[in-house]
Amino acid sequence: MDGYLGSYATLGLVLAAGVLVFVGAFSANRLLRPANPASPPGKFIAYESGIDPVGGDWAQAQIRYYVYAYLYVLFAVEAVFLFPWAVVFDLPGFGVMVAVEMAIFVAVLALGILYAWRKKILTWT
Template sequence: MDSYLGSYATLGLLLVAAVLVFVGAFSANRLLSPSSPAEPAGKREAYECGVDPVGGDWAQAQIRYYVYAYLYVLFAVESVFLFPWAVIFDRPGFGMTTVVEMAIFVAVLALGILYAWRKRILRWT
């Protein structure tokens, strides 16, 4: 029974320590940060490489850039999974299991590539 309550005491002490660190950090920020009630003109204005901001703050991005980013992430994840598979492929006991798992994985990726190809996403023009 003592170890049961002891684990709750440990959790409670951890929570108290976390709250103290949180309050201490915000208090230190409040005490140590400089405060200037009169900010210079333009201090909160957006700064972009020395060029004055022109126009509104809303910009439209084309969806094809997101598709390219998604395809890049898809192939990056594929390479992350293919490398460990290639490392353990020839170890005893992993042969057929790893072949089947990787066949399923590559088949799902192939379906994604086929879909992108059919929708003409992978064209450069």
């Protein structure tokens, strides 16, 4: 599909196919699932393991776990960027400029870890 509206037509076809797959999956689910309106009395409690739930349904997580997860993602992304850089660095024509760019990238991340360390975020107490 060429022309000005060709890309819009392609997008429309992809969206229509997505909606069709979505509707088809939910229709198949509705047709194939077992229908048992007389379900056992304990089916809709929070846990079906035979033990009654104790306490409320509100549990508050501490923010430090989210900080650890954020720091992990930050350094995992750094590792993802370091591998392609190491491959390109060896090619001819890439020299000092590529090394300087990666040094700046690693320096910014090092500042982030230094900040987290100085704020005592990395202590597990």
